[in-house]
Amino acid sequence: MRRTTVLAIAATLTASLVMTACGPSGKPAAKKQAPSVGTSEVNAQPVSALRQGGTLKVSIDQWISQYNSNTADGAQGDAASITAQVEPTLFLADAHGVEQPDPNYLLSAKVTSTSPQVVTYTLNPKARWSDGKQLSWRDFQAQWKALNGTDHAFQGADPTGYDQIGSVVRGANDQQAKVTFTHAYADWKRLFNPLFPASAYSTPAEFNNGWVDHVPVSAGPFKVGDYDKTDQTITLVPDPKWWGPKPVLSQVIYRVLDIDTLTQAFLNKEIDLAPAELPEDYQQLVKDKNAVIETGSRWDEVHITLNGGRGPLKDVRVRQAVEMAVNRRAITDAYGSGIPYRVNELGNHFYMPNQKGYRDNSGIYGTYDPKAAAKLLDAAGWKDNGAGKPRTKDGKPLELAYPLSEGSNQASVDQSQLVQQMLGQVGIKVDIDKVPANDFFNKYINVGDFDLASFRNVDELFPSELHPVFQQPKGDNLYQNFGSVGSPQIDALLDQAQATTDPAKAVALYNQVDVQLWKLGHSIELYQRPQIEAVRKGLANYGASGLADTDWTKVGWQK
Known part of the structure; x- marks a missing residue:
């Protein structure tokens, strides 16, 4: 999402x-051009240059009450970001916004017929939900039924694309889904991304209420380890059941903070990234010796x-x-x-x-x-x-x-x-x-x-x-x-x-x-808005990513 x-x-x-x-009043000061498409600054480093473990501290705007990002409340930015970190994100975008399948989840995903349009997804057989079930074609089918708009009991926020699908059926085996569209749909890669589990998505009650205040089932390199409503923090930790590359970080802590406190929170080392788009914030953050100012085209x-x-x-x-x-x-x-x-x-x-x-x-x-x-x-x-x-x-x-x-x-x-x-x-x-x-x-x-x-x-x-x-x-x-x-x-x-x-x-x-x-x-x-971020010095593979997605297994601190 x-x-x-x-x-x-x-x-x-x-x-x-x-x-x-x-x-105009007077001659304006010379300014740099806004970052061009493809600009992404994240202090890219190989995993070998990072130390294992460590904590990343990130701010969020509000407490998350709904983790189903296909509902209106769950589509709020912080909720959607956390959900995408713990659920299967089938495609990852590069700095130019080009989407490629994530091999941890997909062996392939391609249009296998154009009349009608058929997209065939072949899942990685190692991929499993936190309840032990393999990811399967049934997850695709449940998500399509919940979001195609035909059953109004499902309070989906966006039927676009799903309403163009005529059927979702089993392919060569349970780990292959064949999605047939009634009309051509150019942006098919945006669908099922992230993919949600059929075990917690198949009924209106599960869809609408089963994700309130918690994530019932996950399948990512991280899982939610703690919800602390009193302290207004959500802590993500590596999932020991994860089958892909081991995450570098030992935890990611999301903390609810008012927007006007972010600069001071960064300067006090309470968070490791703060937006620097505002003049008053930029002028303080650019002077911090522990900060690196990064820009991206978002x-x-x-x-x-x-x-x-x-x-x-x-x-x-x-x-x-x-x-x-x-x-x-x-x-x-x-x-x-x-x-x-x-x-x-x-x-x-x-x-x-x-x-x-x-x-x-x-x-x-x-x-x-x-x-x-x-x-x-x-x-x-x-x-x-x-x-x-x-x-x-x-x-x-x-x-x-x-x-x-x-x-x-x-x-x-x-x-x-x-x-x-x-x-x-x-x-x-x-x-x-x-x-x-x-x-x-x-x-x-x-x-x-x-x-x-x-x-x-x-x-x-x-x-x-x-x-x-x-x-x-x-x-x-x-x-x-x-x-x-x-x-x-x-x-x-x-x-x-x-x-x-x-x-x-x-x-x-x-x-x-x-x-x-x-x-x-x-x-x-x-x-x-130009993307201008103050990032804690030494943090790698995270920052002003522009159009690119974050590979959370590679985010960490330099040795």
Whole structure:
């Protein structure tokens, strides 16, 4: 599971900067280009150069309550990362995002027929679940049935790709699965990754509730050794039943920490990696003699989701007005003012600016134009009551709720206040509501209880991974379209794109979808975050990995 959602972080800005940043003032300092695609800095070392044992300490944003990463709650970034570390990750990506089978799990995986499309997976016979059962075709079948969307009792977050499968059957033996698609599916390598056990996935009760607060069955080089809710730590230890190369580390400790404490926690040696993308963090971390600053090219975007499922934002004209009232260039320029890398403003929901296929489709809806925003609000019937006062309609004020995690650092608070100020200029009142960090996703974002919300989507290696973000919800299942903004046209284009095996044609289709997303006011793309990490000196094969996956058996400390 590559998709993660994490709290968006903005730079510390002042109100005066917001009002003046739309035009250049003085000559900007020279900056390095943002890391290009393929950039990955992890202090790569052979295992022979590492000492056996040792502890890696890593921060997470919130306590993990759901470890099934195919549910909405489990798709949260920290949960998905831990799950992928203890469950079979069938494919590993290199620095350019090219996926290759992990031989610890797969002897082969390939398209063995094109009409219809059939993918045959041959499992490593040594691979076993922690309950002693061999990985088998039954695991593929159970995961397909749970996620294909036909049984709504399974609360799956993303049916994309699984809903294109017609059957999963036994191949030459139990360790071979033959997956037959009803329609061609170009991104088939993203499916069953990670693979979950049929023994804990076959019923709705197992799928929905069997992974709450714990991992019932695993099959990785590490397993969960301890869940300490009091200390807010989750400890992973090597699994003695692991059949592959022995992990170097003796434990990995994940600890819940507020975002604004990470820099100090790193400086105090409480954690071994801290994000350095924020100017105030970078300027402290770059001076630490025990830190190495690493950069990578990550699929990483900051955006604002608009909730069209309730309140004033049900009206597309109001959503479009919000888009035009937000000064994206000012936020981007200010964010990057204190770091040595150019920050790319983002005009696409599917591709990063340094990625093949990128096209800026933001058009008029991504252009800062408060006068046009005001006209849209007039047309929508929201009366202008003068400067500093919210517009009204039918006696009700134009008021939007913007939940913000209590774990947010000051920079995140500042971004919300900037949006509040920008929208206030056109008569939209924004209420910033601080909520408990552990509730931010589970009780607000995942269930659509907000009007505006800012967070990041990262590591979307396959465009079809974003389908649940943009497809229309069905009933109570929002998938990952938390703002409920979509259309039949977008759904049809998404279906067409995922069935297109010609890369150039697929890119064209995804760009057509992107045009519609801007027009509908689904979300406001702000910028691509450069990956800048402070890594503890001596830590090897871990850090700013960019598009690459981490091989956890090779992470360790140099001798």
